[in-house]
Structures are given as structure tokens and as C-alpha cells.
Amino acid sequence: MTPPAGASEEHGIPVFRILHVSTGNVCRSPITERLTRHALVARLGDERAGGLVVESAGTWGHEGAPMEEHAAEVLLEYGADPSGFLGRELLDEHVIRADLVLTATRDHRAQVISMGHSAGLRTFTLKEFTRLVRAIDPATLPGPDADGGVVERARALVRAAAALRGWLLAPSAEADEVYDPYGAPITYFRSVGEEINAALDPVVTALTGVPARA
Numbered sequence: 001m002t003p004p005a006g007a008s009e010e011h012g013i014p015v016f017r018i019l020h021v022s023t024g025n026v027c028r029s030p031i032t033e034r035l036t037r038h039a040l041v042a043r044l045g046d047e048r049a050g051g052l053v054v055e056s057a058g059t060w061g062h063e064g065a066p067m068e069e070h071a072a073e074v075l076l077e078y079g080a081d082p083s084g085f086l087g088r089e090l091l092d093e094h095v096i097r098a099d100l101v102l103t104a105t106r107d108h109r110a111q112v113i114s115m116g117h118s119a120g121l122r123t124f125t126l127k128e129f130t131r132l133v134r135a136i137d138p139a140t141l142p143g144p145d146a147d148g149g150v151v152e153r154a155r156a157l158v159r160a161a162a163a164l165r166g167w168l169l170a171p172s173a174e175a176d177e178v179y180d181p182y183g184a185p186i187t188y189f190r191s192v193g194e195e196i197n198a199a200l201d202p203v204v205t206a207l208t209g210v211p212a213r214a
Helices: 028-049 069-077 092-097 106-114 126-134 149-164 186-208
Strands: 016-022 052-058 100-103 123-125
Touching: 016 028, 016 092, 016 106, 016 149, 028 052, 028 069, 028 186, 052 149, 069 186, 100 106, 100 126, 106 123, 123 126, 126 149, 126 186, 149 186
Parallel strands: 016 052, 016 100, 100 123
Antiparallel strands: none
16 A cells, blocks of 8 residues: 555655656656755765655656756756656656655646645645745754654645745746756757756755755
8 A cells, every 4th residue: 555645665764755747757857856866965965865755757758768868968067967767657656655746837737636646735836836935934844853854844844835825826827837848959958957956956955954055
């Protein structure tokens, strides 16, 4: 039986699962997944970052496909590791296991929520979650070294963001979108990578309690 969200374990150790969702799972969500992993390890180290499991999938995922070459190139430019990636189609089990789902667009968010599994309170667009996280006082979250560590802090962060959702609306629909670079030149992939990286920075800071190094 699959444990409910917020009670995930891996090898008997509590974990918090972050699922990034886009369309094909070859451009935006692979970039977001690997940039998130890279940032977590940079701030927490391999051992402590292990409590935060980061994955991705696509609503029309190219199952088993490698990420786009330009996406891999962008990741290398950030020092992140693109190796070993294989695309996945978004399945019910991915949503059930996820403690936090971050999507590229509002349409992706709606598709995840439509799958059910009580996903509404833990599914946000990436930029929406960034906006909400910026409004949360870090002092109200459990410290990363308290009981439960970063896993408990991450769960509290999602609850706090969900509570704020109705109060902090986007200035426009476009403000919550990360547009698809599929088929575009490397320059556009770089701009999307920069957009994603900027949105992730406050999220990773809030998750870990550790700011990025200057």
C-alpha cells in the first residue's frame, strides 16, 4: 500500500518528495529537477539532502527519452549533472507519492489536480510557489536541525504556502508560466534556465534554511 503524502519513506527513513511536471519531460522539468538537486546538495551536502527526493515527469512524457541536448547544455553551464536522465510519463503513482508538485504552467497544475489523490493543496506552479514562499516568515518554520530536520521543515512550508494561496494572486496569468523552449535555439533555453534558476533560489532557501552562497 502506498503511504499517503507527508508520510513517505525510503529505506525506512522519512523523505519529502518533490515532483516537477512539464509536458514532454525533456526540457523544462528535467532542467528544474536537476537544478533543484544541484542546489540542495550545494547547501546541505549529499547526506542531508538525501531526505529531499527530487523527480520529474511529463503530462505527455516521452517515456525513456533523454533530455533535449540544449537542456543538458544549460545544466552543465550551471554546474548541474544532466547524466542518466530518462523521460517519464506522469502517472497516478507519481502524484500519490509526491509531497510537493511544482509545475511549469497553470495548465499542468490543473492536469495534476484533475488526477485526484488530494493533490490540490500540494500542487503549485513553480513561480506561484516562489511567490508564496517569499511571503512566509522563515522563523515560523521548524529549523532544519530540529526533530524531523529538513523533511519536517519542507512539509510545514507546503502547508504555509497552501494557506496563503488565496491571498497572494499572480499579477497576470503569464506571471505563473514557464514557457516551453522545445525546438528553440540554445539562447532561448538559456533564458528559460535562468528563469527557472531564479524561481528555485528562494524555494531552496526556504526548504533548507540555508541561503545561496554569494
